[in-house]
Amino acid sequence: MFVMILFYVFSAVLIAAALAVITTRNPVYSALCLVLTFFTSAAIWLLIDAEFLALVLVLVYVGAVMVLFLFVVMMLDIEVEALRSGFTRYAWLGWLTALVVILELAGVVAARRFGADTAASPVPMPADYSNTHELGTVLYTDYVYAFELAAVLLLVAIVAAIALTMRKRPGLKVQDIARQVAVRREDRVRLVKMDAEKHP
Amino acid sequence: MLHEMLQLFLDILALPIVQTTLWILVVTISVILAVAFSVLFERKIIGWMQLRKGPNRVGSIFGFWPGVFQAFADVVKLLIKEVVVPARANKVLFALAPIIALVPALATWAVVPLSPDLVIADIDAGLLYVLSLTSMGVYGVIIAGWAANSKYAFLGAMRSAAQIVAYEIAMGFALVGVLMASGSLNLGEIVKGQAGGPLSWNVVWLFPLAIVYIISGVAETNRAPFDVAEGESEIVAGFHVEYSGIAFALFFLAEYANMLLISALTAVFFFGGWLSPFDGYLPADSWLAQPGFLWLGIKMSANMFLYFWLRATFPRYRYDQIMRLGWKVLIPVTLVWIAVEGVMAHLGVGPWRAWSP
Numbered sequence: 001m002f003v004m005i006l007f008y009v010f011s012a013v014l015i016a017a018a019l020a021v022i023t024t025r026n027p028v029y030s031a032l033c034l035v036l037t038f039f040t041s042a043a044i045w046l047l048i049d050a051e052f053l054a055l056v057l058v059l060v061y062v063g064a065v066m067v068l069f070l071f072v073v074m075m076l077d078i079e080v081e082a083l084r085s086g087f088t089r090y091a092w093l094g095w096l097t098a099l100v101v102i103l104e105l106a107g108v109v110a111a112r113r114f115g116a117d118t119a120a121s122p123v124p125m126p127a128d129y130s131n132t133h134e135l136g137t138v139l140y141t142d143y144v145y146a147f148e149l150a151a152v153l154l155l156v157a158i159v160a161a162i163a164l165t166m167r168k169r170p171g172l173k174v175q176d177i178a179r180q181v182a183v184r185r186e187d188r189v190r191l192v193k194m195d196a197e198k199h200p
Numbered sequence: 201m202l203h204e205m206l207q208l209f210l211d212i213l214a215l216p217i218v219q220t221t222l223w224i225l226v227v228t229i230s231v232i233l234a235v236a237f238s239v240l241f242e243r244k245i246i247g248w249m250q251l252r253k254g255p256n257r258v259g260s261i262f263g264f265w266p267g268v269f270q271a272f273a274d275v276v277k278l279l280i281k282e283v284v285v286p287a288r289a290n291k292v293l294f295a296l297a298p299i300i301a302l303v304p305a306l307a308t309w310a311v312v313p314l315s316p317d318l319v320i321a322d323i324d325a326g327l328l329y330v331l332s333l334t335s336m337g338v339y340g341v342i343i344a345g346w347a348a349n350s351k352y353a354f355l356g357a358m359r360s361a362a363q364i365v366a367y368e369i370a371m372g373f374a375l376v377g378v379l380m381a382s383g384s385l386n387l388g389e390i391v392k393g394q395a396g397g398p399l400s401w402n403v404v405w406l407f408p409l410a411i412v413y414i415i416s417g418v419a420e421t422n423r424a425p426f427d428v429a430e431g432e433s434e435i436v437a438g439f440h441v442e443y444s445g446i447a448f449a450l451f452f453l454a455e456y457a458n459m460l461l462i463s464a465l466t467a468v469f470f471f472g473g474w475l476s477p478f479d480g481y482l483p484a485d486s487w488l489a490q491p492g493f494l495w496l497g498i499k500m501s502a503n504m505f506l507y508f509w510l511r512a513t514f515p516r517y518r519y520d521q522i523m524r525l526g527w528k529v530l531i532p533v534t535l536v537w538i539a540v541e542g543v544m545a546h547l548g549v550g551p552w553r554a555w556s557p
Contacts, residue, residue, distance in 0.1 A: 032293075035339070051323075055328035055331075058332035058333075062332070062336065063331075063335025063338075067365055068365060071361045071362065074342075132324060132328070177521075
């Protein structure tokens, strides 16, 4: 019963926040609403004993990805007029895309496949069930190749991103920290011995 | 009649939800009180390091401990000050930001094992919970910086966002090493895995990771020498420049609650948490060898002292060098030590519980 109430509260917040993401004018509000969306969906995942996925969603998307999103969005100087000018001109394209997406979703998420009477309700896990442990066991045995493939793919993406953005500009002044640390007193300071007064 | 009412009251007290709520209250109020005395501790320590006395006016008890109630006087002062909301600031987010900063700092205490049998929520994924909640804290800073509609506040927020993302990764990698050593995400299990005297604490075998964790902890809490988000000499007071009165006090509270939290977590992950340092050296029935909150408290205080020591000693880092340290030094160090730890575990060197059958 309590879990039921929690589920409906979180779902209501989730849907409201998701709607706010696409309806608010201010991009910063949109990003913050997206944070709320992620957070409530993590809460819903917690309700179905998927604590690993829930916590990692908060850790990765809320804690890192959305911080960088906000970082960029806050620095953007968005001209609302320029954005609105194309609205009516491209509206038909938006409606068409929305229609196609709705039709496709309706084909997949139809009531005859996902209705309450077709799917058995999930069996509650025993109290000592650990989602993290189960996930780790499966990930490192049955799906180990897929897991390593994904890891290598991410590594390639990192290397590619660095390779694309790194360029050697001539005449760039850079700090060489190792050289700075290796500096000795003798290299920099020259003691000059001289008389305090000028001798006549 | 009176007897029945008393009985009813006791019955209500015995309900699990009431018990948990009471424990939450106890821990939260203790953290807030600890913050008050940490501020005094800090000002006294820095005072002594600079050959002055520190606060010595408010609350001398019969001539002893002058200055002991300084923090309470400050709180009263901040409470009766006006909260100024800047013109053209975003009022809702401006009011929300200090709360967003404070809530994760207090909520994370739910999984910290304070003594062998005192932890509010003994959950299995405790370490993940800690990581995800501490990563929420940065939103308070970012939202405060943006909502205040001030360029100094905004600069502070931007600096803080980039810095926290960088150091969170190093912190997470350091904790991967702890996770490998203890084979559990439960904070109580992590502490139990270090039983057997100071030589079996994680800090011995994971020394580089412990150093990385402590440094990242200082950076994560925006403390000197990583306090570029505030940077008094460059951007006035950074993200909270427009905050006054109790709204500022909430940021202050969040910062110190976070410091206490990182101190407790450092103790739990690397210094044996509530385990006694004499465990295994003194007879097991000696009171010094008993585990308990006393030892966690001492370890936390030592860690807090380290924070204040650093603040009194080091000048502020330059911003680009903070980024360099986070991305190019700390993360490679953790990666290398995780590999070393894997090899050691494979060869059976070290007390790796996770690998023993």
